[in-house]
Amino acid sequence: MATTTRSGSARVPFVLLLALMILHKPAGLAQAFPYRSLLQTCQPNGSITGKSGKCNTQNDSECCKDGQRYTTFACSPRVTGSTLATLMVNSFAEGGDGGGAAACTGRFYNDSQKVAALSTGWFNGRSRCEKDIVIRASNGRSVRAMVVDECNSMKGCDEENNYEPPCPNNIVNGSPAVWDALGLNKDAGVAQITWSDA
Ligand SMILES: *[C@@H]1O[C@H](CO)[C@@H](O)[C@H](O)[C@H]1NC(C)=O
Numbered sequence: 001m002a003t004t005t006r007s008g009s010a011r012v013p014f015v016l017l018l019a020l021m022i023l024h025k026p027a028g029l030a031q032a033f034p035y036r037s038l039l040q041t042c043q044p045n046g047s048i049t050g051k052s053g054k055c056n057t058q059n060d061s062e063c064c065k066d067g068q069r070y071t072t073f074a075c076s077p078r079v080t081g082s083t084l085a086t087l088m089v090n091s092f093a094e095g096g097d098g099g100g101a102a103a104c105t106g107r108f109y110n111d112s113q114k115v116a117a118l119s120t121g122w123f124n125g126r127s128r129c130e131k132d133i134v135i136r137a138s139n140g141r142s143v144r145a146m147v148v149d150e151c152n153s154m155k156g157c158d159e160e161n162n163y164e165p166p167c168p169n170n171i172v173n174g175s176p177a178v179w180d181a182l183g184l185n186k187d188a189g190v191a192q193i194t195w196s197d198a
């Protein structure tokens with residue numbers, strides 16, 4: 001009896017398995033289509049035409065060139081507990097390469113203060129204003145920084161943005177204090193990091 005029961009119950013899962021395989025085949029195929037993953041990632045929103053101006057190049061800022069097209073983004077990659085980003089160095093001090101005063105607070109921050117700016121999608125309509133994020137470097141060090149500004153992925157090539165192109169969609173701008181706390185070389189100016197909401 002026990003044998004019969006076992007073989008009987010074994011037959012049902014096999015039939016179920018077949019049915020499941022047939023049912024899931026279209027989903028499996030759809031997943032393999034490349035456009036599916038493209039639809040899920042952050043796509044460009046449009047572009048703007050470059051205009052040159054008074055661009056502070058002290059820290060190797062990229063300045064807009066007249067007539068060049070620059071891509072804009074309204075979104076950023078999905079935020080996870082460990083979101084991959086490019087860390088750039090940015091001074092939030094008056095006269096620094098950050099351009100105008102911080103969007104969240106309308107003030108400037110000296111280079112000893114641990115503050116950050118996020119690409120438009122991550123800035124998320126000010127929802128992270130004056131909140132801390134944790135930035136982790138690949139050397140294992142991490143730092144808490146307060147979000148005070150937007151790295152605008154929709155606008156650029158104007159005075160407010162130091163006549164720099166629109167921000168890519170995956171940028172964390174860190175003040176010099178952030179770079180120092182992470183033990184990173186500010187002269188490099190760019191580092192791969194991960195970040196999360198604190
Ligand atoms: C660009 O972004 C704006 C604001 O989020 C949105 O209304 C518009 O539909 C977007 N356009 C494209 C082409 O993605």
Ligand SMILES: *[C@@H]1O[C@H](CO)[C@@H](O)[C@H](O)[C@H]1NC(C)=O
Pocket residue numbers: 056058059089090091093095096097098111176186
């Ligand atoms: C350039 O970066 C240094 C720190 O690395 C900072 O003290 C200085 O204010 C920055 N200059 C500008 C114009 O942003």
Ligand SMILES: *[C@@H]1O[C@H](CO)[C@@H](O)[C@H](O)[C@H]1NC(C)=O
Pocket residue numbers: 110111112113
């Ligand atoms: C930077 O600002 C902080 C907070 O306002 C202040 O405590 C600190 O003394 C300032 N540091 C410098 C070097 O100006």
